[in-house]
Amino acid sequence: MGELGKLGGFELTYPNKATRQEILRGERANSLIDYRPNTSEGDLYCGDNLPILRSLLFDRGMRGKFDLVYIDPPFATGSRFESRKQSHAYSDNLRGAEFLEFLRCRLILLHELLSDAGSLYLHLDSRMICETKIILDEVFGSENFRALITRKKSNPKNYTRKSYGNIADYILFYSKTDSYIWNRQTLQPTEEHLKEYRYIDENGRRHMRVPLHAPGVRNGETGGEWKGMLPPPGKHWQYKPSTLDQLDADGHIHWSTSGNPRKKVYLDENEGVSVQDIWLDFKDAHNQNIKITGYPTEKNPELLERIVKASSNKGSLVLDCFAGSGTTLDIAGKLGRRWLGVDESFEAIATICQRIAKGTARMGSFRDTQLPSLEEVLLFPDEPRHFGLTVSRSMLGTLKQQAQQAGEHQADGRCELSRILRFFDDDEVETDLSAIGRST
Numbered sequence: 001m002g003e004l005g006k007l008g009g010f011e012l013t014y015p016n017k018a019t020r021q022e023i024l025r026g027e028r029a030n031s032l033i034d035y036r037p038n039t040s041e042g043d044l045y046c047g048d049n050l051p052i053l054r055s056l057l058f059d060r061g062m063r064g065k066f067d068l069v070y071i072d073p074p075f076a077t078g079s080r081f082e083s084r085k086q087s088h089a090y091s092d093n094l095r096g097a098e099f100l101e102f103l104r105c106r107l108i109l110l111h112e113l114l115s116d117a118g119s120l121y122l123h124l125d126s127r128m129i130c131e132t133k134i135i136l137d138e139v140f141g142s143e144n145f146r147a148l149i150t151r152k153k154s155n156p157k158n159y160t161r162k163s164y165g166n167i168a169d170y171i172l173f174y175s176k177t178d179s180y181i182w183n184r185q186t187l188q189p190t191e192e193h194l195k196e197y198r199y200i201d202e203n204g205r206r207h208m209r210v211p212l213h214a215p216g217v218r219n220g221e222t223g224g225e226w227k228g229m230l231p232p233p234g235k236h237w238q239y240k241p242s243t244l245d246q247l248d249a250d251g252h253i254h255w256s257t258s259g260n261p262r263k264k265v266y267l268d269e270n271e272g273v274s275v276q277d278i279w280l281d282f283k284d285a286h287n288q289n290i291k292i293t294g295y296p297t298e299k300n301p302e303l304l305e306r307i308v309k310a311s312s313n314k315g316s317l318v319l320d321c322f323a324g325s326g327t328t329l330d331i332a333g334k335l336g337r338r339w340l341g342v343d344e345s346f347e348a349i350a351t352i353c354q355r356i357a358k359g360t361a362r363m364g365s366f367r368d369t370q371l372p373s374l375e376e377v378l379l380f381p382d383e384p385r386h387f388g389l390t391v392s393r394s395m396l397g398t399l400k401q402q403a404q405q406a407g408e409h410q411a412d413g414r415c416e417l418s419r420i421l422r423f424f425d426d427d428e429v430e431t432d433l434s435a436i437g438r439s440t
């Protein structure tokens, strides 16, 4: 597939847009060293995701291995983000074309890493979502665009600024091919929905009656006659005449007294209402009882649960290369998927270590700048979870140094990171103390 995709035929131009070849051939992460426990559910990589993604692709045999990629990159906000304990987490400085090119480089590599059954979900807010849609059409092909999900991210705001309250963000969903993993997600029918099943047939089955035709003129079989009837002007039959005959023979078509056929949709055959592209039920931490890590911009775990369930299977490999507090990784692991996470922020890596090993704490437990006490953190003593860690040799010294600054406080992710870093040999530490968590 060309970069412009089959249906697109146009592209975004901006200064310093690299060619695909230049992006693929760029610098790879060098001298990566790994810690791999036996019963590992996933692997965490520390560092800039661009060279790491290239290494996964070209050096570590991961091309086509991932069934699901979810990313929640910086949103081009121009802000600096701190954790609840006021440690620097990451900076979100890139704007405009620079931001787009930053994302595009990663998207080209992620496309190569996805399996043919794979999907990508990209989370952004209203600042760059439109421009990014065009970039994704170029990289994935517009024919592989599946949905633009609107998520309600917070409660209504009572701003006085001259616009509408900003409570939505967006998730773009693309598949690599048209045969991608899809596990239909459903919701319990609401009272309002149940009212639509207002008919009872001769066998006592509750059903609703829906039209057999849909808008749009078709020239093939579905545009022709069925039982001597043409579809209404401007419409076509939803099924081929042979299928309509079968539905009728099975008693699944209701004929009105004026001879109008409608399909019966039975309540007892419906496993729930399909999830639509507006998600209202996954606001980010909004009350004191919700469990969080304290990392800034962490997403609602239930949002990730829906995505992981819909677009991967047990045993699938799931990738999040802007892992943050590890929401995707945690949920993927809990749902029996394997995962690979990348983040370049020290705070993120320490948070993920804490989260996977020890769990999250109630939001109300983060008092002022204090960490929650150990008792307030949900522990998994009976089910220890293990994961691998990969760092570049040049970064190991800095990581060890930063992790050692962990206080006495047992609920600090640095303690957990420090524990894992002991598995790396001190001989592997280089003197170059290049900073992890530098500004993006």
Ligand SMILES: C[S@@+](CC[C@H](N)C(=O)[O-])C[C@H]1O[C@@H](n2cnc3c(N)ncnc32)[C@H](O)[C@@H]1O
Pocket (backbone or CB within 6 Å): 047, 048, 049, 050, 072, 073, 074, 089, 090, 295, 296, 297, 298, 299, 300, 321, 322, 323, 324, 325, 326, 327, 328, 342, 343, 344, 345, 348, 440
């Ligand atoms: C919005 S946060 C992700 C939050 C995450 N979804 C969660 O639920 O916690 C974005 C993350 O991307 C990371 N990041 C930004 N640029 C990066 C890069 N070039 N390589 C690796 N990580 C990066 C930041 O450190 C930050 O943790």
